[in-house]
């Protein structure tokens with residue numbers, strides 16, 4: 056990634072799941088809720104629900120030539136996004152799998168000399184807060200933009216524009232960081248905003264290189 060002028064970056068917007076932590080267990084719990092909702096909505100077995108969801112996801116992927124999010128797939132199946140998030144709050148138990156991450160804390164904290172930090176996630180506010188608290192990094196973020204901010208999952212141009220306006224500043228003053236290009240970064244990139252793709256939390260060290268600072 057080439058950033059025209061790293062000195063101008065003032066606001067770093069992080070995706071949450073898969074970006075600030077990686078947990079196959081939490082990801083699996085979320086996927087399982089999708090299967091259950093698909094099954095319950097159509098009045099079929101869990102197995103059939105899973106197959107329906109998989110089919111819907113494949114059709115969306117073929118239509119838009121990119122892997123859709125679980126949120127978008129469920130919406131496409133006529134499932135209310137609020138029902139999905141209610142089930143997530145009841146059934147996802149990150150406290151079983153996540154713990155304080157002092158390395159992550161130090162890494163993020165060192166960015167705050169120059170920048171404000173934000174979260175932009177398709178997750179909901181109660182669960183996002185819980186996850187950040189479990190990781191021990193909750194206090195580092197100026198604001199959390201969760202699904203409640205517009206009820207439209209990423210990628211969504213309208214919501215993205217509202218976030219940029221809410222934070223304020225020229226486009227060169229933002230940096231978007233996420234683990235899925237199409238979902239977290241592509242729209243921002245099309246706006247001329249710097250982006251950074253990470254595949255594990257260790258990759259977050261790249262931000263310091265981008266900004267030209269020592270972690």
Ligand SMILES: [Mg+2]
Pocket residue numbers: 070071072073074233234235
């Ligand atoms: Mg993610």
